[in-house]
Each structure stands twice: as C-alpha cells, then as structure tokens.
Amino acid sequence: MSEFEPQIVAFFCNWCTFTAADLAGTSRLSYPPNLKIIRVMCTGMVDPKFVIKAFLHGADGVLIGGCWPGDCHYINGNLKARRRVANLTEVLKQYGIGEDRFWLRWIAASEGTMLQEVAKDMTEKLKQLGPSPLRNLGQIAV
Amino acid sequence: MAKFAKVSFKKDELNKELSKFFKGMLSNGAVDAVLTPMAQAKKGVRLSLVTSAAHTAQVDPFAPVAAVSGAKIASSLTARPSGRKVAMVLRPCEVRAVVELSKLKQVNLEDTLLIGMDCLGRYENTDFAKFQEQGGTSESFLENAQAGKTATNGFDITGACKICEFPAADKVDMRLCALGAESGAVYIEALTEKGEQALEKSGVKGGGAPAGRDEAVKKLAAARTEARDKKFTDIRAEITNFEALADKLAPCVNCYNCRVACPVCYCKECVFVTDTFRHTGDQFMMWADQSGILKMPNDTMFFHLTRMTHMSLYCVGCGQCTSACPNGVDPMPLFRACADKTQARFNYQPGRSVDEELPLAGFKADELVEVTGQVK
Numbered sequence: 312m313s314e315f316e317p318q319i320v321a322f323f324c325n326w327c328t329f330t331a332a333d334l335a336g337t338s339r340l341s342y343p344p345n346l347k348i349i350r351v352m353c354t355g356m357v358d359p360k361f362v363i364k365a366f367l368h369g370a371d372g373v374l375i376g377g378c379w380p381g382d383c384h385y386i387n388g389n390l391k392a393r394r395r396v397a398n399l400t401e402v403l404k405q406y407g408i409g410e411d412r413f414w415l416r417w418i419a420a421s422e423g424t425m426l427q428e429v430a431k432d433m434t435e436k437l438k439q440l441g442p443s444p445l446r447n448l449g450q451i452a453v
Numbered sequence: 454m455a456k457f458a459k460v461s462f463k464k465d466e467l468n469k470e471l472s473k474f475f476k477g478m479l480s481n482g483a484v485d486a487v488l489t490p491m492a493q494a495k496k497g498v499r500l501s502l503v504t505s506a507a508h509t510a511q512v513d514p515f516a517p518v519a520a521v522s523g524a525k526i527a528s529s530l531t532a533r534p535s536g537r538k539v540a541m542v543l544r545p546c547e548v549r550a551v552v553e554l555s556k557l558k559q560v561n562l563e564d565t566l567l568i569g570m571d572c573l574g575r576y577e578n579t580d581f582a583k584f585q586e587q588g589g590t591s592e593s594f595l596e597n598a599q600a601g602k603t604a605t606n607g608f609d610i611t612g613a614c615k616i617c618e619f620p621a622a623d624k625v626d627m628r629l630c631a632l633g634a635e636s637g638a639v640y641i642e643a644l645t646e647k648g649e650q651a652l653e654k655s656g657v658k659g660g661g662a663p664a665g666r667d668e669a670v671k672k673l674a675a676a677r678t679e680a681r682d683k684k685f686t687d688i689r690a691e692i693t694n695f696e697a698l699a700d701k702l703a704p705c706v707n708c709y710n711c712r713v714a715c716p717v718c719y720c721k722e723c724v725f726v727t728d729t730f731r732h733t734g735d736q737f738m739m740w741a742d743q744s745g746i747l748k749m750p751n752d753t754m755f756f757h758l759t760r761m762t763h764m765s766l767y768c769v770g771c772g773q774c775t776s777a778c779p780n781g782v783d784p785m786p787l788f789r790a791c792a793d794k795t796q797a798r799f800n801y802q803p804g805r806s807v808d809e810e811l812p813l814a815g816f817k818a819d820e821l822v823e824v825t826g827q828v829k
Contacts, residue, residue, distance in 0.1 A: 359762040360724070360755070367755055368743070379829060380818045390816035394799075395762075397821050398813065401794040402761045407694045415825050445695050449744035453699065453754045 317371035317437035321346045322357045326384040327420050328376030334423035342430035345437075346374065353377070354415070355388025359399045362413065366403070367453045371443045372412045374433055376426070379417040389417070407444055411436060456643045457630075458652060459660020467592045467639065468492075471629075472509045474641060477655035478540060479506040484566055484651065485537035488526065490516050496585055500526050502539075514542045514570050514629055515591040515639075517598075517610065518581035522773050524550030524560070524716035531561040540566040540651065542629065544575070545622040546613075546771035549804025550716035552624055553767045556811050557719045566651055569622020570629040573598035573673075574610030577776055583608060595631050595639075599669070613772020613785045616681035620673045624804065627652065633669030640666075685793060688786045695754070701787065702757060704780040707750040711784050712760060714777035717767040717803070725756055757784065761791045766812050767803045768792035 323329040329350045335342060351357055354377030362373050375396065377389045396415045403413060414433060418426050445453070462470040475487050491501040491511040498516040500523055503509060523543040530539060543551065548569045554560040573595065576584055584594075587606060597603065603610045622628060626648035630640040640663045643649040652658075692698050709725060712718045724730065730752065741747035768788055775785040796802060799812035822828065 360759050363755060363758045363762070367758075379827075387816055390818060391813075393821050393824050394813055394816055397798055397824050398766065398795055399762050400824070401798050402758060402765065402791055405689070405791060405794060406692070406698050417825055417827050417829075448695055448699060450740055450747045450751070453695075453748070453751075 315438060315442060317345050317434060317440075317442070318369070319346045319372040319374055319433060319437065320365040320370045321348045321374040321376060322351050322354070322361065323348055324354050324377040324384075324389070325350055325352050327378035327382065328416075328418040328426065330420035331376075331418045331422050331426040334420065335426045338423050340423055340427045342427045343434040345434045346430050353383065353385050353388035354392035355383070355385060357392060357395075359395055362399060363403075366408055366412075366443065366445055369443060369446045369449075371440075371446075372414070372433055372437045374429070375415045376418045376429070377415070379419055382419060411440060412443065455662075456649055456652060457660065457662040458641045458643075458657045459638055460641060460657065461638045461660070462592075463637070465590070465592065467515070467590075467595075468513050469510075471514060471639070472512045474655050474657045475503070475512055475540075476506045476509040477657060478651055479503070479509065481654040481656065483538075483654035484540040486539045487542070488523070488530065488539055489542040489568075490514050490518075492516075496582060498581070502530070513591055515595055515631060516581075517573070517575045517584070517591070517594045518578060519544055519547070519575045519771075519773075520578045522550060522714065522716035522771055523547035524554055527551050527565070528554050528559045531565060532559050534561045534564060536564065538564045538566065540568055540627075542568045542570055543622070544572045544771075545569055545619045546572070546617065546769045547716065548622040548625055549619065549769040550767075550771065552804045552807055553717050553769070553811075554719070555807055556809075556814075559719060562807070566627065566647060567622075567625040568627040568629060569625035571621055571631040571670075572614070572617075573620065573631070574603055574614030574617075576608060577611055580608040596636065599632070611772045611776065612684075612783065613770055613775060613789075616677055616684045616786075616789070617770055618674050618678040618681055619804075620677070621670045624807065630663055630666055632663075632673065633665035633667070634663040638663075681789075684786055685790050688790045692787070698757075698787075699754060702753055702782060705753045705757070705782050706780060707753055707756060708779060709756070710777040710779060711774035711782075712756075714773040715760075715764060716771060716773065717764050717769065718760065719764070719767070725752075725759070757787075761788065761795075764788075765792040765795045766799065766801060768796075769803050 383389045460470050486504045490498050492513045524547045626645045628642040643652040770789045772785045775783045
C-alpha cells in the first residue's frame with residue numbers, strides 16, 4: 312500500500328506568502344506537492360466558511376499563510392485573520408480538528424526557505440496524524 | 454445606591470398592582486411607551502407596545518413565556534429610532550442580547566429605559582398554553598418556582614432556563630424583583646439615575662428592600678451554574694467528533710428557524726439565503742460525484758458550524774434556537790458549549806458591558822501569539 316498523502320488546502324496572501332512560494336520556486340527549493348495553493352489578496356479575506364468547507368470536503372489540513380504583523384499590505388488584515396483563526400480553532404477543536412490540522416503562519420515575501428520548511432513540516436505531521444476523520448463521513452452526512 | 458419600591462398585592466392581583474406602575478410612568482410622562490409582556494384577548498402572553506395609559510390593565514411581566522426574543526423586538530423598535538422614550542421589560546437573557554445588539558448598532562439605547570425582570574425560567578410556547586389551561590398564572594408560577602417547583606403535569610421550563618446562570622438582569626435602569634421577596638410582594642428597583650427618575654414619576658414608592666434577594670439570586674445562580682457545567686460535560690462526552698455532530702443534526706432540514714429566532718445572529722442578510730448558496734445543478738452533481746452520494750438539502754453541518762463561528766461569541770444562552778426548531782434538534786447545548794469555549798478564548802462575556810469591544814471587531818499587533826507560535 313502506498314503511503315498516505317495528505318491533502319492540504321493553503322490560502323496564501325498575494326503580497327507575502329504567495330510571493331514566498333514564488334520565490335521558493337525560482338530559487339529551486341522543492342516542497343511537497345500536498346499543498347493546494349489558493350491565492351487570496353489578504354489573509355483577512357479568508358472567510359471562516361472557506362476553512363470549514365475545505366474540512367467538510369475532506370481536506371486533511373488547512374494552512375493560512377500571510378504577512379508578519381506590521382507588514383500587511385492592507386495594514387491590519389492579518390491581525391483580523393488571527394482573531395478569526397483563534398475563534399474558528401475553538402469551534403473546530405470541539406469535534407476533533409485541532410491546531411495540528413489548522414495552521415496560520417506568517418511567511419514574508421523574502422522567506423522562501425521558511426515556506427519550504429512549513430510545507431515540509433505540515434505535510435510530515437499530517438502523515439503521522441493520518442487522514443482527516445471527515446474523510447470517512449463523505450457527503451452523506453455533512 | 455439602589456432604590457426600592459414595594460408592590461404589595463392580594464391574591465390574584467399581582468398584575469393589577471403592577472399595572473399601576475406602568476400606568477403611572479405613562480401618564481406622568483416618564484416614558485412615551487412601554488414594551489412589556491401583556492395578556493392577549495383570550496389566551497397567550499406577548500410583548501406589546503403600549504403608548505396609552507388606558508391600556509395597561511393587561512400587563513403580565515412575570516409570565517413564564519417568551520415566544521419571541523424581546524431583543525429582536527427591541528432592535529425593530531430602536532435600530533431606526535422613533536425618538537420617543539420606551540421602557541422595555543425584558544428577561545435577563547434578552548437584556549444581555551440587547552447589550553450585544555447595541556454594540557452591533559442594531560439597538561439604540563439612547564431613548565430606552567431598560568427594565569429587567571427576575572427570571573425563574575420560561576415554558577415553551579406550547580407548554581405555556583397548557584399551563585394557562587390548567588389555571589396557571591404568573592403568581593402561581595413565581596410562588597412554585599421559588600420553592601423549586603417549575604415542573605407541572607408533564608412539562609417544565611426550557612432546557613436553556615435550567616442551565617441559565619443569570620436569573621437577574623444587570624446593566625439595566627430598573628429591575629422587577631421577585632427573587633427573595635416575601636409572599637404577596639414584589640419590588641421595583643431603580644439602579645441608575647434614569648431609573649430613579651422614572652420610578653419617582655411612576656408614583657410607586659416606599660416599603661424597603663427585599664431582605665433575602667441577594668442570597669436568593671446567588672443560590673439560584675449557583676444551582677444553575679452547576680447544572681450548566683454538568684450539561685457541558687454531558688454534551689462534550691456525547692459529541693466528540695463530526696460523526697456524532699452529524700447524528701445530532703440528522704433531523705435538521707435546513708429551515709434556518711434557529712437562525713431567525715436567534716437574537717444575536719446579527720447579519721442583516723444571512724449568507725445561506727443569498728446567491729452564494731443558490732447553486733446550479735452542475736455544482737450539486739459535482740459534489741455528488743466526489744463520493745458518489747450527496748445528502749439533500751446539503752450543507753447542514755456547514756450551516757451550523759458557520760453559525761457557531763459567527764454568533765457563539767455573543768451567545769446569551771436564551772434557548773430560542775431550540776424552541777424554534779420544528780424537528781427537535783435541540784441546538785442550544787451545542788451552541789452554549791461552543792460559546793463557552795470561544796468566549797473563554799477571548800475572555801468575553803456577552804451582555805457584561807456596553808463598553809467592551811466585540812472580539813471580532815478589533816485587533817492588536819501583540820496578542821494571540823500562540824496562534825502562529827512564531828516570534829520575529
């Protein structure tokens with residue numbers, strides 16, 4: 312049997328983390344292909360519904376990547392995102408989707424290596440954790 | 454310093470005596486209108502907006518029923534203000550929801566005189582009809598409930614009330630106090646300057662303070678807090694994963710009544726009834742294709758989880774969601790248990806203060822560092 316490959320939905324902000332992913336690419340830093348990157352203009356526009364929907368459709372992990380506090384292109388979108396993530400984490404944690412599957416990370420445009428590290432790290436941890444419990448549920452119940 | 458006025462009443466005359474207070478406030482211009490529970494023509498008790506002193510005879514503020522959350526009515530009346538002063542008699546949960554809605558700019562407290570009533574619980578709408586048929590009155594309810602007897606012939610106060618740790622309202626101008634009052638009396642308490650003026654104008658006065666009130670409130674709150682914590686433990690043991698949550702929500706038909714009834718579901722238009730969720734046939738087919746099967750209507754759990762992220766921080770635990778559910782889902786314990794977690798995360802308590810910022814309306818650069826765990 313082949314090794315379990317986690318599906319990670321990654322919401323990356325256009326100005327920092329997505330650019331970091333671009334930099335990782337041009338710098339020929341390889342990172343696991345488990346990340347399915349969705350470019351958003353800011354972490355502040357990641358509606359909690361996006362994350363819930365991803366998990367309900369069987370994503371094993373969700374990674375939100377944005378600018379460091381103080382560096383947001385829209386001044387404070389990332390700070391709003393942080394509160395929303397804290398709030399949503401509390402909701403999901405009750406039913407078994409904890410901080411190990413739902414990550415928010417600050418990765419600046421220049422931090423291509425950090426992007427590589429985070430991607431590797433998350434993929435590795437999710438491999439150990441195994442598939443999301445929601446995978447078995449399918450669309451029968453949700 | 455709080456001021457009290459005693460309202461003594463003979464048997465079956467509680468509402469008659471209380472109506473004098475409202476009549477006095479209206480005829481002496483303390484307020485222009487009163488929003489209070491009133492007996493309807495034949496049966497039932499509903500919040501009614503009274504602008505004429507001649508129509509105060511039917512008041513019934515202690516009736517153990519709340520067919521609709523008064524906070525929603527308060528919002529209808531004041532979100533686009535009339536400019537006239539309204540006294541609102543509300544249950545403690547409704548008052549707390551009003552405080553939240555005022556921060557969301559959906560209630561305007563400027564011309565409002567908030568009167569909180571001591572709440573020993575409410576019956577479901579249908580149970581209250583039975584209660585009245587069996588000859589139950591607010592007086593008999595107050596007497597029995599204070600002795601711990603809320604259950605009558607096959608029904609009891611709602612599950613939400615049984616675990617509500619707020620039997621008395623804070624953040625109000627006045628209070629109608631029944632807890633700890635001697636038999637045959639209730640008290641009207643003025644807590645703010647606005648309240649004191651209104652009490653004076655109403656013409657009701659004298660009689661000292663209810664001696665046993667503080668202790669009675671504390672005792673009831675403690676008992677209900679204990680029941681609440683037990684309920685939390687039970688629901689958390691029962692629903693540990695999404696599968697159990699799906700089972701719990703299995704009877705849900707996506708009618709969204711819980712959201713309509715919720716006083717703090719604040720979106721003016723719920724996203725679940727917008728075009729965002731008006732999918733094409735193609736889209737449904739695509740989802741069905743993913744695992745070969747799709748439950749319809751879909752997005753049931755999606756709806757409830759989204760609602761948790763939206764309103765659990767402001768959940769006052771009124772239980773209107775459970776009352777509104779036509780299929781017996783009982784969302785109240787789910788949402789209260791969730792609210793307990795989210796509110797603790799932000800050290801927030803809905804209804805505590807009008808000056809406290811809504812957790813999702815603000816942000817700081819140097820907070821919640823543990824979310825990312827990164828330090829520059």
